[in-house]
C-alpha cells in the first residue's frame with residue numbers, strides 16, 4: 307500500500323513534494339529541467355558544473371576551441387546567474403537548489419556564486435564537504451545538504467561541523483551504488499550487499515538521530531512509487547532521483563532524449579573516472595571511442611577537478627571528464643560522455659516533468 311507522501315521541511319523551506327531531482331552536469335539539470343521540477347512543488351537542482359558551456363559560452367571571457375578556458379570560465383559565475391534567472395522565470399520563488407561537487411577546483415568560490423545567484427539549498431557530493439559552512443556565512447537561509455554513502459561519513463561530517471561551525475546539515479542525502487554518475491565507494495564495494503541503499507539508509511537514519519532533527523533523503527536506483535514507498539518505510543523522508551529525469555522533455559542536454567530510449571541494460575557500466583571514484587555511464591561516445599583506440603587527445607583546457615591534477619589522471623583513464631561531458635551537452639555523439647543510473651535502460655519514452663511527478667505522487 308502506498309504511504310502518503312508528506313511535505314518535507316528543510317531549514318527554512320517546506321517542499322510540498324518530497325522528491326529531489328538530482329543535480330546533473332554538464333548541462334543536464336539547468337534552467338529548464340530544474341525550473342520545471344521546482345514549479346511542480348518538488349525540488350529542482352541546478353548543476354553548477356560546466357556552466358561555461360551555457361548558451362554557446364555566451365557569458366564567458368575565453369574559450370579554446372569551443373571549450374571554456376580554465377576553472378574560472380568552466381564554472382562561470384555569469385552563466386550561473388543567467389541559469390538561475392531563467393529557472394526563476396519558470397518556478398518563481400519556489401525553492402531551487404545548486405549542486406556543487408566537493409572535488410571541483412574553486413569549490414568555495416562556486417558555493418558563494420550559487421548563494422549569490424539565489425540558490426536556496428546547496429547540495430554537495432563527490433567528497434566529504436567538511437568546510438562547506440565557511441562559504442555560506444553571509445547566507446544564513448541557505449540550507450546545506452551533503453551527500454554521503456555511509457553512516458560513518460555522516461558521523462565524521464557532523465562532528466566536524468558541530469565542532470567548528472556549531473551547526474549540523476539541514477538534511478542529508480544518502481546515495482547507494484545504483485545511482486548515475488560518480489559513486490561514493492570503490493568499484494568492488496558497489497556490488498556488495500552492505501553498501502546497497504537498503505542497507506545504508508537505516509544506518510544513516512540512526513546516526514542522524516544522534517545529532518538532531520535531520521531529514522534523510524535517499525538516492526540511487528529509485529524509479530517508481532513502489533521504490534519510494536519501500537525506501538520511506540526504512541526511515542527516509544524524501545528521495546532524490548536523477549536517471550528518471552533523463553527521460554524528461556525538459557532535460558537541458560537534449561541528446562539524452564534521443565539516446566535513452568535506445569539503450570539496453572548491457573550498455574550501462576561502471577567506468578573509471580579522473581575524479582578518482584567509479585562512475586556509471588553508457589558505453590557510447592567517448593567511452594566507446596576509448597575502447598576502440600580513437601579517443602581524443604587530452605589537453606586539460608578547463609582545469610575542472612582537483613583530483614585530476616591538471617590532466618594527469620585523465621591521461622591514466624584515457625579521457626577528459628570536462629571535455630566528455632561538455633561534448634555530451636553539445637550533442638557531439640562521437641566524443642560525448644553520458645552518465646546514467648543503473649535503471650537508464652528502463653526509459654522507453656520521453657514525457658514531461660509534470661507527468662513524471664504526477665505518476666510518482668499518485669496514490
Ligand SMILES: Cc1cc2nc3c(=O)[nH]c(=O)nc-3n(C[C@H](O)[C@H](O)[C@H](O)COP(=O)(O)O)c2cc1C
Pocket residue numbers: 327328329330331332334353355405407430431432453481484485486487488525526527528546547548549550644645646647648649
Ligand atoms: C547524467 C547524470 C549526471 C549526474 N551528475 C551529477 C553531478 O554533477 N553531481 C552530483 O552530485 N550528482 C550527479 N548525478 C547523480 C544524481 O544527482 C542523483 O543523485 C542520482 O542520479 C540518483 O540515482 P538515480 O540516477 O538512480 O536516480 C548525476 C546522475 C546522472 C544520471
